[in-house]
Amino acid sequence: MRLRAIAASIALLIPTSHAHAQTSPEPFYKGKTIQLYIGYTVGGAYDVYARLVARYLGRHLPGRPDVIPVNMPGAGSVRLASWLANAAPKDGTAIGAVGTGVAFDPLFTSGDSQYDSTKINWLGSANNEVSICAAWHTSGVNSIEDLKAREMTVGGTGPSTDTEHYPKLMNALLGTKYRVISGYPGGNEINLAMEREEVAGRCGWAWSSVAPTKPDWLKDGKIKILVQLALKKHADLPNVPLALDLAKTPEQQRIMRVVLARQSMGRPFLAPPGLPAERVALLRRAFMATLRDPDFLAAAEKARLEVDPVSGEDVQQLVTEAYETPQDLLKQIQTMLR
Numbered sequence: 001m002r003l004r005a006i007a008a009s010i011a012l013l014i015p016t017s018h019a020h021a022q023t024s025p026e027p028f029y030k031g032k033t034i035q036l037y038i039g040y041t042v043g044g045a046y047d048v049y050a051r052l053v054a055r056y057l058g059r060h061l062p063g064r065p066d067v068i069p070v071n072m073p074g075a076g077s078v079r080l081a082s083w084l085a086n087a088a089p090k091d092g093t094a095i096g097a098v099g100t101g102v103a104f105d106p107l108f109t110s111g112d113s114q115y116d117s118t119k120i121n122w123l124g125s126a127n128n129e130v131s132i133c134a135a136w137h138t139s140g141v142n143s144i145e146d147l148k149a150r151e152m153t154v155g156g157t158g159p160s161t162d163t164e165h166y167p168k169l170m171n172a173l174l175g176t177k178y179r180v181i182s183g184y185p186g187g188n189e190i191n192l193a194m195e196r197e198e199v200a201g202r203c204g205w206a207w208s209s210v211a212p213t214k215p216d217w218l219k220d221g222k223i224k225i226l227v228q229l230a231l232k233k234h235a236d237l238p239n240v241p242l243a244l245d246l247a248k249t250p251e252q253q254r255i256m257r258v259v260l261a262r263q264s265m266g267r268p269f270l271a272p273p274g275l276p277a278e279r280v281a282l283l284r285r286a287f288m289a290t291l292r293d294p295d296f297l298a299a300a301e302k303a304r305l306e307v308d309p310v311s312g313e314d315v316q317q318l319v320t321e322a323y324e325t326p327q328d329l330l331k332q333i334q335t336m337l338r
Contacts, residue, residue, distance in 0.1 A: 028092070028279065030063030037070050037084070037096040039077020040157075041186035045209030047071065049126050049267045049305060050097035053287070056296045060286040073185050076158025077102050078113070081270070085115035090274040092283060097269050100129060100206075100262045103319050105160030107330065108259070108337050118323055119273040121280045122265075122315040124287045127308040129266020130234040131162055132210065133170075133203035134223040136194045141201065142224050144241065147176040153199045155190030156182040162204025162262075163190070165337050166229050169259055170203075170243060172336035173252045178203060194223075201226075206266060207234050212304030230263045255333060258325055265315045266308075284312035 036057070038050040047069075054067040072080045077098040088094040103122070106113035133154075135141040141152050147170075156164040159182070167178035181199055184190045187209065193199045207228070210218070217223050228234060229243050244260065247253040271283055290296055291309040300307050 027061075027063030029058075029061050029065040032063065032065045032093055034058070034061075034065050034067045034092070035070050035094050036067050037072045037080050037088075037094065039072060039074070039080035039096065039098040039102070041073045041188060042071055044187040045206060045213060045305075046077070046097055046099065046186075046267065048213075048303065050269075052296065052299055052303070052305065053097070053126065053269065053290055055299070056290045056293050057286055060289040060293070061282065072096075074158075076161035076163070078105055078158060078160050081105075081120070082114040084270065084272045085120060088272045090272050092271060092275055092279040095123065095269060095271045095283065097267070099157075099161050100131075100266055100268065101160045101162050101165055103265065103268065103315075104259075104262055104322060107323060107325070108165070108333055109160060116273070117319050120319075121271040121273060121275055121283075122312050122319060123269040123271055123280075123283050124291070124312040125265040125269070125310040125315055126267035126291060127208055127306050128310055129263045130207045130228055130230040130237070131166065131204050131263065132207050132228050132237070132240070133166065133201065133226045134205060134210070135201040135226055136197065136199075137222050137224065138197060139200035139224075141226070144174065144176065144227055144246065147178065147226065148174070149177075151177040151179050152201055153179045153181050154201045154203045155184045155193050155199045156180040157184050157186060157190070158182070162206075162229075163187075163202065164204070165259065166204040166243075168337050169256070170227070173255065174243070174246055204229065207236065208266065208306035211236065211306075215304075229260060231257065231260055255329065255336075258322070258329065259333060259337075261318060261322060264318055265310060268315060280312075287312065 036054045038047050040046045051069045054069040058065050058067045080096050081102045084096050103117045164180050170176045190202050225240050227243050228240050233242050244256050
């Protein structure tokens, strides 16, 4: 009787232990390394934001993986987006940080992009961005009105980037005379080109990058801020005109709103398409937890980085809505941004 009682007790324990094993699997990321690829060169604002995220992201994922930043610059980070979509591991061990305009490249360009932005898994954005256009102090350009009267060269980092889209948009809608010199690998290189006076300014430059990285330029009057590009003004720039307010017709405003919607995803992070849904959800939760982490926020404040996170779900919705833009309006925009 005693042996039978022991056997019965063991039998009762076996399914309980098995069920527990099924509901508590070993975390996927335990013992693994995540590569966080950065679509720009070292030292620029995208790089600084991404490296800071990489430092704290692992602590918010079950298994606490190491997160290693890796730079993969090229074509304004379109190269990275294409690689993530087509060649990267589809298991959540490869993620990326790309430029604001990357999600919209297939929409606004020729349509030959090597990725589908609506199928990419957007993890979130580190901030809701305001960009500016600035002129070097020796350029002789001090206002938008000056830009309508004389040509000004600006550096560009790729055909899908803010640095090239925004000056072309203003040329088409506001009558400015920007001339884009393309081919710079990143914002740092454009800044050096301004100092060498190879170009006279920079457009599509995130204010969250200008303020922390070039406070001396602002203090010493090295650059003149001409206009801000966003759906609303930044609190730091109350007296700088908003491009949207300079549009003269409802049609011009409509076009600007479509193009400037990307500012809501100022520092986007992404994962390849085809990931298991539960892993995407895990990465999105970890991303938002990272951007609320007190240690992360303290480090961001020390580096003078703006943090205004946008969730992966909201970024995904923004991209989906952008791709529902009517075709007639898209054709107008594509013509302007060529």
